[in-house]
Amino acid sequence: MPKQRITKETVVQAAFEIARNSGMEQVMVKTIAQKIGCSVQPIYSYCNNMDGLRQDVTERVNAFVQNYISAGIDKNDVFASTGKSYIRLAKEEPNLFKIFILHNRSNITSLDELYQSETHPEMAELISKKLNITVSQAKKLHLNMLIYTIGIGTILSVASPGISPDEIYEQQETAYKAFLSHAIENKE
Numbered sequence: 001m002p003k004q005r006i007t008k009e010t011v012v013q014a015a016f017e018i019a020r021n022s023g024m025e026q027v028m029v030k031t032i033a034q035k036i037g038c039s040v041q042p043i044y045s046y047c048n049n050m051d052g053l054r055q056d057v058t059e060r061v062n063a064f065v066q067n068y069i070s071a072g073i074d075k076n077d078v079f080a081s082t083g084k085s086y087i088r089l090a091k092e093e094p095n096l097f098k099i100f101i102l103h104n105r106s107n108i109t110s111l112d113e114l115y116q117s118e119t120h121p122e123m124a125e126l127i128s129k130k131l132n133i134t135v136s137q138a139k140k141l142h143l144n145m146l147i148y149t150i151g152i153g154t155i156l157s158v159a160s161p162g163i164s165p166d167e168i169y170e171q172q173e174t175a176y177k178a179f180l181s182h183a184i185e186n187k188e
Contacts, residue, residue, distance in 0.1 A: 006042035015053055016060045023095045027057060061099045065089065079127050079142070080176070083149045087168050090153035097157045101150055115143045137183040144179040148172070 014035040015027045022031075029050070033040045047053040072085030090097040108114050119142065127138035152171060156163055 006036060006038055006046075008046040010036060011043055011046045012053070012056045012060060015057045016064075019057050019061065019099060020093065020096055024054060024057065024099050027054060058099060058103045061096050062103075064093075064096060065100045068093070079123070079130065079145075083145060083172055083176075084169060086149050086153050087156060087165060087172065090157040091162065091165050091168075094157035097153060101154060111143060111147075115139065115146065118146060131180070133180075133184060137186075140186070141176075141179050141183040144182075145172075145176060148175045148179070 011032060014032050018027050018031055018035060027050070029040045029043045029047070032043050036042075068089055069082060069085045072081060072088060074081035086097075089100075105114070105117060108117060124135050124138040124142055127133075127142055128135045131138065131141075133141070149172065152168055152175075156165075156168055
């Protein structure tokens with residue numbers, strides 16, 4: 001039988017699959033080697049350290065999440081459908097959701113910086129036009145919904161056996177109405 005060629009891509013893909021199925025804490029050289037069906041030596045040859053490999057996995061998770069969310073967006077209601085997509089992700093891919101949400105975000109010192117790093121630059125303008133509110137009000141609404149959706153999605157991703165997505169969507173809608181009302185009341 002010819003020797004299997006182990007590549008960095010093979011290692012990262014195996015690590016991603018382990019993280020997806022069991023969580024990032026299970027991404028270890030031994031588990032990767034078992035998944036690939038090789039000794040630990042080829043793994044070590046591609047990974048100077050586990051932090052670098054975990055960063056590669058996190059990048060793959062981020063790409064997966066971006067594709068997942070994009071696929072779930074309704075162009076007629078981008079704002080609401082994006083929030084619902086994150087909730088579906090938390091339900092369907094809880095380990096990837098946790099990795100995506102809990103990865104380190106460097107150089108964030110304010111909620112505004114978090115908002116700028118986590119959102120599409122044109123989203124506030126889109127929300128502003130759709131809801132007939134100012135861009136400033138739209139940013140506040142969007143930031144509040146971002147924080148709320150991350151929080152409720154995190155709860156959903158760790159609740160066992162699980163909370164109904166419909167119950168979560170209803171709660172998300174209630175929060176949306178409250179945040180919208182607050183944004184409208186507090187004009188600048």
